[in-house]
Amino acid sequence: MDVLTVDEVRPFLTAFASLSPPSRVRLRLLEVPGAEGAGKSPAEPWESRLREEFISRFGPPLLPLPASLSTSRLFLALQLAPLYMHEGIRQAAIDLFTSQAFILGVCLSVMVYFSAWLAPEPIFSKAFAAALTFRLALVAGVLEIGQLALACLRLYRESEASTTRQELEAAARRFAYSMSGTYLRVLVTVATLGVARFIPQVPEAGIWRLLPSVSPDGLAVARSVTHLQMVADGSLIVSGVTASGATCSALAWCASASASGGSSPLSTRYGSPHTRQNPAHNEAIEKELAAREAAGHTDLRKNKAQTSAEGSRLFDQNPASKPRFRRPDVSSVRPDGTRHNTNYVSDPKDLQRELEAFEAMKRADPGAIHELYMPDGRLLQRYVPAGVHYPSSGT
Template sequence: MTEGTRLTQGPPSPWELRLRGEFLSQYGPAPLPLPESLESSRLFAALKLSTRYMDDGIREAAQELFSAPAFLASVSLSVLVYFAAWLAPEPFFSKTFAATLTVRLSLLVGLVELSRVAMACLHLYREAEAATTPQELEAAAERFGKSIGGTGLRVLVVVASLGLPQVLPKVPKGGLETLLSPLRHAPAGGPALESIATAQVVADGTLFVTGVAAGTSAASLCGELATCAMMNGGGNDSGSGPKLSTRYGKPHTRQNPPHNEAIEEELARREAVGHTDLRKNKPQQNAGKVEVRDRMPTKGVGFRRPDVSSIRPDGVRHNTNYVSNSRDLQRELDAFDSMVRADKGAIHELYRLDGTLVRRYVPPGVSFP
C-alpha cells in the first residue's frame, strides 16, 4: 500500500483487545486471519470508505455509525469471524450465540439475503487485502458500498452490535433507527430460540437447527420460514440427525456432527487460499504425497489419519486435528507427537472444537501463518 493510504501499523489499543475478546467469546474463533490491529487494517479502511457510495436513504446513518472506531472495529470483526463462516460450502455454526443469531436473521431477512451480505463482505475482504494502491482500495470500497443496500446494512449493524450493544453509536432518528428495531429484538419463536445449539445451511438452502427443546415444532420455531428444520441426536444412516457436509469426503463420524463440520469448514478455507491435495481423515502423507509412519509408534499405532491435511502454495504439508472431548486429550496429544515424528517437514496443529489451539509444530525455516 502506498503512502497515500493511511494504514499506520502498530499494536492494537487496549479497547480493541477487550472488544476482540468479547466478540470471539460470543461468535467463536475467526476463520480468517485477524490483523495485528483492526484500526490499521485494509478492511477497516475500506469499510469506512464504503459509506460514501451507499444509497441516499442510508448514507447518513452509515456515516454516523462508521465514524465510531469501536463500532467499525466490530463490523470488521463481523466480517472476519461471522460472515467468513459463510465461505464454507454448507455453513455450520456450532457456537450457540452465532447459531441463534443465524436463525434470527434468517427469519427476518431470509437465507438468500443473509448469504448475499456474507458474500459481499468476503469479496470486500479479499479485494481490500489484494489492494496495493489507494485507488484499488477505493474501488473495492465503492463496489461494496453500492452493493450492500439498506437490508444489508441493517444485517451488518446487528451482527456487529447485538452481542456488544455498548459499541453501537447513537443512530440518527428515522430511517435506519426504525428499521433496526425488529432486528434487535427476538422474532417469532420466543424462548425456543434460547435452546438452539447449532445451525447449518445445507446445499439445497435448508436451515437445519439442533438443540431445540423437545416438543418444539418447526412451525413454532421457524414461523413462516419454509426452509427450516430441526434435528435431534447425532445423526445416522436412516436419516435422523443433521445432514452432514461431505464435499471433501464421507462424514468423519455421524455421532459428532460438529467435528465433521469443523473439518469441512477448515478444508474450504484452505481451498479458498490456494491449498492443494485436500485430504479429509485419510492416512498421513508428506509433501511428496507419500504415506509416512511413526518409527516409534505409541501403543503400536504407526499410521495416523489427520482430520485435515493439505499442501500450502509454498509446498509445505499442513496437518490439523481436532479434539472434541477433554477425556480424549491425552490420546490426541500422543497422536500429535506421532505425526510430528512421522513428518518433521510438515506443519502440525491440534485444536479443540471451540478453536482453542492446544499444540502446534512448525518446521524450522517455515513461515506461519
Template structure:
C-alpha cells in the same frame, strides 16, 4: 418457510425465494442514533489515524498494537462468536479494512447513505464490523457454512428467519470480498474500487444485518440499546424478535448445499409459531416431509383463515395486521364487512350494485382516527375484479385510506384522502 423435524432434536428450515419487505430497503439516521449513543461508551482517546496507501506495494500502516478499547472488543467477539477464521490485523483501527468500510458509504443508495455515514464514522462500530467480518462472516467462505458457537448459530437462524438465507449469504460474501480486496490492494485506486463494489452491493437489508451482527458481539453495549431496538431494524412486520426463547437452546447451524439450514439442539416441542415469532408464516412438517395434520397450519390470530386454498393470501393478511397492531392501530378486522372510522358499516352508494358491501382483507383504525383498508391480489387474472372492488370501497368511504397490492408486495392502487398524511 417450511420447517421439517429431523431426528435427535434437529430442524431443517427451507426458505422460499426471498421477497424482502420494502421497509428494509431504507434506513434512517433516527433509527441508528440510539445505537450510536451506546457505542460512545467505547470511544478512542483520539481520532483514528486513517490514511490511504501512499504507493503501490506499501506495507500496512497498522504496526502499533491494539488500543485497550479495541482489545475489549476483540475479547467480546472471540468469546461470543469463537476464534477468528481470517487473519486479524494487529490493530484494526488503522487497518485497510476499516478504511475501506469508511470509503464505501460514498457509493451506498440514497435511502441508507446518511445512516451509514453516521455509523461508519463511529470508531467502535467500525472495529466491531471489522471483527464481525473476520469472525462471523468468514464462516461463509466454506461451501456449506457451519456455525458451532451458540450465539453464532442462534444468530444465523434468527437472521435467516428475518431476511432469508439467500440475503444473509449475499451480505456475508460482499463482506468477505471487501476483506480480500482490501488486503490485496496495492494502491489507493484499488482500495477505492473495492469500497465502491461493497457500497453498491450492500443495500438496506444488508446494512441492517451488518449492524445487528456487529452489535451482538458487544454485550456491554446492548443493555444501553432500547429493548428490541436491534431486532426492529430487521423486523418491519412484527414488534417481537423472531423466535424469542425458542432459539436460545440452538447449538449449531449448518447451511447445506440445497439452500436449507439445519439447526441442532432446538428445544423439544418447539412449534412453528414459537420459532417464527409473530410473523407465523412457517409450516411444520414431519420427518417424512408431509405437512403435520394433513396440510399447512394457517395463522388465525386475527380471525379464521381467509381461505384454506391459498395459504399465502391468509398469511399476508396476518402479517399486515400484526404490523398495524405494533404501530398502535385499533379496530383490527380480517375479511369483515367494510366499516368507516366510526365502525359503522358502509355500503356501495349504488343501491343496484352487487355485492351490497365489500370485505377488505385488512382493515384497521390508525392512531389519528383514519380508517385504513387493504386488499391483496393472489392471481393477476383477477386484477380487473379486484380493481372494481377497490373503486367500490373508495366510493363507499372516500375518507379512508385504501390500498391494493399483489402478494409480492407490489402496490397496484392507493387512495389517500386530501389532507391525510401517509408515510
C-alpha cells in the same frame, strides 16, 4: 434498496460513543493502504477489549486477524464505503461509520462471522452464533445473509490486495453499491451483538426494532439453538431447540433435536417468506421464480422494490396515493432483456388496492411486462409493451 434513517441508528451512535477514542476519520483516510505497516501496529486497549469479547461470543476467527484491525486496509475501506451507498441509507451509514468502535465491530463481523458462510455448508456450533443466525434467518432470509457474506468477503479480499488509494476506493465502492437497508440492518445487528456486554443498553433501545418484526415465540425459541447448519439447497438444519410452527414455518426446512411438530415449512429459496399468514401466496411466488429461472430469466427478485431491466430503482412519477414505489411479488429479466413483473392478489378484499398497484407499476415502467393474478391462478390484468413478444395464454 430499503431505507434506513438516522433516527433508527441513533441509539447505536450513543451506545458506541464511549467505546473508542474520538474518530480521526479524515486523517486516517490519508494513509497509504499499501503501506507495509498496515494492520501490523499493536492493538490499542479499547480494540483488544472488543476483539476478546467478540471472539468469546462467536468463536475463533476463520480469517487471519492482523495485530491491529483499526489500522488495517479493511478498516480503511469501511470508512470509505458509506460515501458511495445509495441515498436511502447513506446518511445513517455515514453517521454509524464515524465510530471507530462500530467499524471495528463490522471488521470482526466480516472476519469472524460472515466468513463462516463461505463454506459450501456452513456450520455454526458456537451457541451464540447459532442462535443469532437462526434469528437473522427468520427476519432477513437465508439468501440475503449469504449474499451479504459474499459481499463482505469480496471487500476483505479486494481491500487486502489493494496497493493504492484508488484500488481501495474501488473496493469500497463495489461493497457500497451492493448494500441495502436490509443488509445494513443485519450488519449493524451482528456487529453490535458481538460486543453487547459493553453496551447493555442497546438491545433495550431497539436492536430488534431495526429488523423486520418476528413473533415473540420465534425469538424465544431462537435463544436455545446450540447447533445450526446451512445445507446446499439453502435449508437450515437446527438442533438444540424445541421447534414450534411459528419458527419452522419461516424456514425452508427445520429439523430439531426435540421437535414438537409444526405446520408445513415455507419455501425460501428466492428470499424470506413473503408472508407467514398466507403460505399459498408464498409458494406461488417461489414456484413462478423457479419456472423463470429454468426458462433463463435473470435478476430474480422476490418482493423487492421495483426496478428497470437495467436494475435502476423506479418510482411512480404520478402517484394517486402513497407509496411512490411498489414491490412486485415476482420480478425477473427475460432472455430478451425485458423486465417481467407479476403480483398475486393475496386476499380478494384487497382487489382494488392491487389494481391500483398494478397501474402504478405500469406508470413507473411502461417498458416492462406486468401481470396480476387472483389466488386461484386466474389472470386479472396483463400489460405487454409494444414490440414485446408474449406467448398467447388463451385468457
